[in-house]
Amino acid sequence: MTILVLGAGAVGIATAWYLKKHGHDVTVIERQPEAALETSWGNGGVIHASEVEPWSQPGMPMKIVKWLGKENAPLLLRYGSIPHMWRWGLDFARNCTPERFAFNARANLELALYSLRSLxxxxxxxxxxxxxxxxxxxxxxxxxxxxxxxxxSCVALARHGLLYERVDVARALDLEPALKDTSPTLAGGLFFKRDEVGDCNKFTQGLAAQCAKLGVRFHYSTEIQRIETAGDKITGVITSVGRIAADQAVVALASYTTPLLKPLGIRIPIYPVKGLSITFARGNWGSAPRMPVIDDSRLFGLVPIGDRMRISGSAEITGFDTQPAMPRAEAVIANASYTFPELPRHLDLATARIWAGLRPVSPAGTPIIGATSLKGLWVNAGHGHLGWTLACGSGRALADIISGKRPEITLPPPQGAVAA
Structure with a gap:
């Protein structure tokens, strides 16, 4: 069976890997010259079951309204985006009940634990x-x-497999000595022993190379223009280098999944939410954190990734704009510097990489994985802030479904025009 995978981010490459393992003839199409150069490049770097709670949670709609127009808001909705996202916004609000929030968090947790094992x-x-x-x-x-x-929230999820430890300030300092300077301001913390760190870009490019060794074909620097159909089934994809025939296709284009499928009458409720990260060399910062530290009050994460440090934070609803906004970057750096006063001495903005990418957020805060109304057309997108965390498990589960096998886990319920 010939299957096209549209998109070479972490989710697309993981899907291609597992499809090839099932014995399919797989081709990946990607507009960038290499894998993982967009949303999968500069994410926070943490593979964590500890962060599975959706953004669609009780009280969030009113918070977003309160934060309108505030450049330092944790989640900033630009006024210009409101007319384009009203339907998505209503679906988002419907998922903010306590019952829906708890259900969606559990679904993400099950997939996250499965994905970590798969990774x-x-x-x-x-x-x-x-x-x-x-x-x-x-x-x-x-x-x-x-x-x-x-x-x-952890207690509720612990019944479903989340491991955590509540720590006092002394225990937090024992686990992470870099918190010494901010310790007088702390009430305590939560430690998640099972969470891991990794460079999503390096992993995805490495897995793409492994896929190529197995015989997966790659068309890089190739724009996907439209999906070709005949009747109620897919027959191929029209690209900037011509038509590529296929029996089946998986759309793993993150936020760009929605506009590609809209002309086919397939509604995928994903909206882009711009995230921001600042990556800089650890250099001689000997007292830098040894593990990721996520600050609940200042709403940032500081993550050691190899010989680099990465500050991540900010959520900005502003359409498909991927330009980093310096006021937002400066706010994230200021928050991180409050917690880690030594940070400004080691962060050189002239050499740091300030990056922005689009998180593909669904109203439920769970990914959209499954078949569409067109025979042979599948979707694996909408992972929001959990793309790196959920990529391998999502690719594995969808490859099982396409291959006629029952996935090892129960996937999140369908949204839009996709059936799990």
Whole structure:
């Protein structure tokens, strides 16, 4: 069976890997000259079951309204985007009930744990070097109320496999000495021992190379113009280098999945939310954190990735704009510098990489994985802030479905015109 995978990000390449393992004839089409150069390039770097809660949660719609127009807001909705996203926004609000939020968080957790195991198996088989670290993740809180609230969510998810440890300030410092300077402001933290770190770009490019060794074909620097159909089934894809015939195709184009499928009458409810990261050399910062630190009150993450440090944060709803906004970058750096006062001495903006990418967010906050109304056309997109975390499990589960096998896990419920 000839299958096209549209998109060479982490999700697309993982899908291609597992499809090839099932014995299919696989071709990947990607507009960039290499794999993982867009959303998969500069994400936070953490593979974490600790961050599976959707953004569609109780109270979030009112917070977004309150944050309108505030450049330092954690989630900034630009006024110009409102007319283009009203339907998505209504679906988002419907998912903000306590019941829907809890259900969607559990679905993400099941997929995240499965995906972590799948990633570890791929890494063991291929020996890809991607700056993997297994020191866990620390989340810090500056009030007992915030810490108690976060632990309540962990308790609910612990029944479904989440591992966590509530730590006091002394234990937090023992696990992560870099918190010394901010320790007087802390109420405690949550430590997630099972979470890992890795460079998503390095892993995805390494896995693409392994796919090529197995016989997967790649068409890089190739624009996907439209999907060709005959009746109710797909027959191929029209690209900037011509037509490519196929029996089946998987659309793994993150936020760009929606506009590609819209002309076919297939509604995929994904909206792009711009995230931002600043990557810089660790250099001689000997006291830098040894594990990712996620600051609940300042809403940033500082993550060691190999010989680099990466600050991630910010969520901006502004359409398909991928230009980093300096006021947003400066706000993230200021927040990180509050927690880590030594950071400004080691962060040189002249050599740092300030990057922005589009998180493909669904209203439920769960990925959209499954068949469309067109025979042979599948979707694997909408992973939001969890693309790196959920990539391998999503690719594995969809490859099983396409191959006529029952996935090992229950996938999140369908959204839009996709059936799981």
């Amino acid at each position: 570890q198996e791929i890494a063991a088989e291929t020996q890809i070097a991607y700056d993997r670290a297994t020191n866990g993740v620390m989340k810090i809180y500056r009030s007992k109320e915030a810490l108690d609230g976060a632990e309540r």
